[in-house]
Amino acid sequence: MKKIFLTLLLALFVIPFDGHSKSKEPPFQCELEMAEIGKAGSVVAKLWVYSKNKKINDETIIKNAILGICFNGVQPNESRRMRGMRPLIEGVYEDYKDYFENFFSSQDYQRFVRIGLDGYAEQGDLIKVKKQYKVGRIVVIHLSDLRKRLEDDNVIRSLTNGF
Amino acid sequence: MVVVWVWAIAYPQAKKPTLMVVPSDYYCQQHGYYMSSVVDGKTERYPDYQKALQNDFELNTAITVMGQIMADRGFPLKLLEQEIKTINEQDAEDEMLTSKSGGEIAETPYDRLKKKAKCDIILQLGWKINHFGPRYSLTFNLQGIDAYTNKQIAACQGTGEPTYSAELPILIEESVVNNLETFNYQLQNHFNDMVANGREVTVNIKRWDNAVFDLETEFGDRELGEIIEDWMADNTVSGRFNTVDATENMMVFQQVRIPLYDERGRANDTRRWCRGLVNMLKGLGITSKLTTRGLGQASIIIGGK
Numbered sequence: 001m002k003k004i005f006l007t008l009l010l011a012l013f014v015i016p017f018d019g020h021s022k023s024k025e026p027p028f029q030c031e032l033e034m035a036e037i038g039k040a041g042s043v044v045a046k047l048w049v050y051s052k053n054k055k056i057n058d059e060t061i062i063k064n065a066i067l068g069i070c071f072n073g074v075q076p077n078e079s080r081r082m083r084g085m086r087p088l089i090e091g092v093y094e095d096y097k098d099y100f101e102n103f104f105s106s107q108d109y110q111r112f113v114r115i116g117l118d119g120y121a122e123q124g125d126l127i128k129v130k131k132q133y134k135v136g137r138i139v140v141i142h143l144s145d146l147r148k149r150l151e152d153d154n155v156i157r158s159l160t161n162g163f
Numbered sequence: 164m165v166v167v168w169v170w171a172i173a174y175p176q177a178k179k180p181t182l183m184v185v186p187s188d189y190y191c192q193q194h195g196y197y198m199s200s201v202v203d204g205k206t207e208r209y210p211d212y213q214k215a216l217q218n219d220f221e222l223n224t225a226i227t228v229m230g231q232i233m234a235d236r237g238f239p240l241k242l243l244e245q246e247i248k249t250i251n252e253q254d255a256e257d258e259m260l261t262s263k264s265g266g267e268i269a270e271t272p273y274d275r276l277k278k279k280a281k282c283d284i285i286l287q288l289g290w291k292i293n294h295f296g297p298r299y300s301l302t303f304n305l306q307g308i309d310a311y312t313n314k315q316i317a318a319c320q321g322t323g324e325p326t327y328s329a330e331l332p333i334l335i336e337e338s339v340v341n342n343l344e345t346f347n348y349q350l351q352n353h354f355n356d357m358v359a360n361g362r363e364v365t366v367n368i369k370r371w372d373n374a375v376f377d378l379e380t381e382f383g384d385r386e387l388g389e390i391i392e393d394w395m396a397d398n399t400v401s402g403r404f405n406t407v408d409a410t411e412n413m414m415v416f417q418q419v420r421i422p423l424y425d426e427r428g429r430a431n432d433t434r435r436w437c438r439g440l441v442n443m444l445k446g447l448g449i450t451s452k453l454t455t456r457g458l459g460q461a462s463i464i465i466g467g468k
Contacts, residue, residue: 037337040232081324083341086348144235159351160237162358163179 027093027100028067032074032139034082035116041144043085044116045074049135054126056135062113063104065139066146067093088147088156099155112149114140180283180354182233183241184226185276186215187289187304194219209273213247224332225288228339236347241282250276274456281432281458284350285310290335298325303338305346309353311433311459312363317349361400361420364433364459366440368414374466377411382447387465388414394443395419398436437461 029050036044049056049064068074069085071093076084089096103109116138125136151158191197191210196218198211215222230240287306292299300322307317319342323334368391370377378388385393388409395416396402403420421436429435434455441453441463451465 037341040228040336040340041235081322083319083321083345085344157351158237159347159354160179162354 027097028064028071030064030068030072032065032068032072034074034077034080034084035138037082038140041142043069043074043141043143045069045139045141047137047139049137050129050132051135052132054133054135056137058115061115061137061139062110065113065141066109067100069141069143069146070096070150088150096155099153112142112146114142116140179238180357181241181281182238182284182286182307183243183246183282184229184286184288185212185243185273186210186219186222187287187306190222190289191215193291212243212276213251216244216247221331221335222288225290225335225339228336229286229288229343232339232343232347240286243276246276246282283310283458284308284316290338292331293322295325298327300325301331301334301338303335303342305342307346307350307353309363309459312365313459314363316353317346319343319346319349357423360403361422362431362459364419364421364436364461366395366404366416366419366433366437367460367462368416369462369464370412371464371466376449376466378409378414378465379411387447387449390447391440391444394440398439433459433461437463 031048032045033048034043035046038044045065047061047065047068049060051060069087070089071087071091073087074085076082093100121135121137127134127136147156150156186196188210191212192208194215196211196215197208198214199206199208201207226240226243233240285308287308288304290301290303292301302320302322304320305318306315308314309316321338321342323338323341326334368378368388376387378391379386381387382390388411391414392406395404398421400420400422403418404416405418406414407417408415421433422431425431425435434453437453437455441451444451444463444465449465450467451463452468453461453463455461
């Protein structure tokens with residue numbers, strides 16, 4: 001009986017109260033800011049990813065760019081008089097978690113973003129912010145294709161919806 | 164197969180709104196693309212779209228880029244150039260609407276274009292070059308006008324980054340790309356409202372001078388004006404309309420929300436929808452004349468043709 005009690009007591013400290021509460025990095029921590037006015041149907045933006053590492057891989061950049069434009073939108077570039085963009089999805093990531101886990105499970109998502117400057121960082125693209133780094137990269141997001149995919153998957157409504 | 168058929172019958176597809184780009188009045192005036200005509204002794208200037216399209220390369224560039232973006236969003240633009248050609252093929256009799264009583268209904272080339280092209284939304288486009296020293300920038304303006312109500316339903320305006328050397332077509336293309344996303348967001352809100360609440364139009368009821376009755380004459384136990392209002396309430400989306408003015412001789416209904424399609428699933432327009440009111444009046448023994456102005460204004464003149 002005493003053994004069982006001790007085991008239960010130990011388990012109470014070892015197993016978190018909530019199965020979901022174990023520490024986990026958020027799926028995306030980034031900002032997008034307009035960098036250039038690209039061709040129709042694409043967005044050229046500066047992506048700032050917050051990371052504990054100085055180096056971030058291409059996969060992280062692409063995923064952050066996609067989730068960033070979907071849930072955060074793109075900030076305007078006031079000094080260069082470029083308009084920003086509203087998020088493609090009205091809602092929070094948690095509501096679409098399953099969809100995006102599936103979305104990123106195939107390599108198809110990589111076609112929606114191209115990393116500019118062949119992935120090289122520009123001067124000032126690495127900033128230390130408290131205990132983490134803010135890493136910048138230029139990305140070209142193929143907005144038309146991404147929007148079309150989200151429309152086809154019924155994640156967002158198309159402009160022609162209802163007609 | 165049966166399910167698809169039942170669905171198609173039960174939920175007919177509403178007509179997709181059509182869009183057309185025209186140069187704004189300001190742009191046409193500034194660049195000399197206008198024609199003049201004398202109306203009631205006063206000279207009035209109207210945009211000459213044909214002249215604009217035939218002489219302005221930058222305008223054509225802007226229309227092409229806008230067409231590309233809108234087609235990508237599922238709304239290929241109606242071509243202004245093509246619509247002008249069609250209108251020019253009309254004979255003079257068709258161009259001038261005259262009532263049998265001799266009164267003329269004045270229509271500007273803009274009204275005629277709207278009516279003939281049957282486009283739902285006119286995108287009025289214009290820009291201005293700003294010079295300061297050796298640098299210059301482009302201020303871009305785009306308004307989406309509901310052709311039915313003449314209300315502005317979407318707009319964007321902005322001045323681009325100053326430059327020393329960029330060519331004008333590039334600046335225009337950049338302005339279109341930079342602004343159209345914001346514009347389309349507003350357009351989407353308008354479409355959502357239209358699908359949910361119907362298309363907004365204006366209906367005027369008038370009476371011929373020689374009619375033997377007026378809108379206060381009783382038919383059964385109700386006045387004619389009341390009967391018309393009841394018909395409006397029954398046939399508008401959620402009974403939405405405003406009686407702006409009502410006398411024994413006239414009634415003005417604004418913000419009249421007509422369904423996007425009729426009970427047979429056909430795309431609706433103001434004339435077709437008002438035909439129902441004309442038929443109802445006919446059932447009361449009232450003859451009436453139906454005229455339309457543009458796409459969204461109809462007048463029913465009761466007491467004769």
